[in-house]
Amino acid sequence: MNIEHLTLVFRVNDDLRAIVKHAQACTQHLPTYDQLFDGRYRKDGRTIAIEDCLAKKEPFPKSEDVDVEKIPPALHFVKDRGCYLMSSGSPRDIVKDTTSRVVYADGFSPDGEWIGGDDFVQALDLAFFAKNIEAGATAFHIRVTEEAISMSAMFPRRQPMPPAPMPAAPMPAAPKKPARGK
Structure with a gap:
């Protein structure tokens, strides 16, 4: 499967x-690959162009080059053996041996559907998830195209409210019949 649109x-x-x-809860967060190049997070404050690294004008950045306290809290959206969300927090949220706690997309676990293309990690806005979970979201949709990643929260369908009962209005009095013979 290709991720041109998913x-x-x-x-x-x-x-x-x-x-x-x-x-x-974490005060330090692990950087994504893109954040290694970003001057806002690097200890030296310099933004590194990947083209310079490929041309061997600059060494590829390492996690030690980043001030982890500057990395904002996020959920990491990961595509490698499956597609999943995990915490960006450091230390990692280990559930077994060296395995972090993750949540796989429906049908996209390591045993599920295979998605071609390069592996990646993208930082997603933690507040978006926290706010919507608190508001009762039941699922999140993450739409991936070649140009962008977008997110939406799904909520349970609300039952339509039954119509409010109408207050009983007094029946108008029947018109009086004219007296006979008059």
Whole structure:
């Protein structure tokens, strides 16, 4: 499967709630690959162009080049062996041996559908997830195209409210019949 255009569904469950809480609680966060190049997060304040690294004008940045306290809290959207969300928090949220807690998109676990293309990690706005989970979201849709990643929250369908009962109005009095013979 190619990811030219794909919508992934992530269900809100106990693991996703735990991932959000972990990212909120951590004071340090792990950088994505893109954040390694970004001067806002680098200790030296310099933005590095990947083209300069490819041309060997600059060394490829390392995680040690980043001030992890400057990395904003996020959920990491990862595509490698499956598509999943995980906390950006450091230390990592380990659930077994060296495995971090993750939530896979429906049908996209390591045993699920294969998505071609390069692997990636993208930082997603933690507040978006926290706010919508608090408001009762049941799932998140992440739409991936070649140009952008967009997110939306899904909520349970609300039952339409039954019509309010109409207050009983007094029946108008029947017109009086004219008296006979008059």
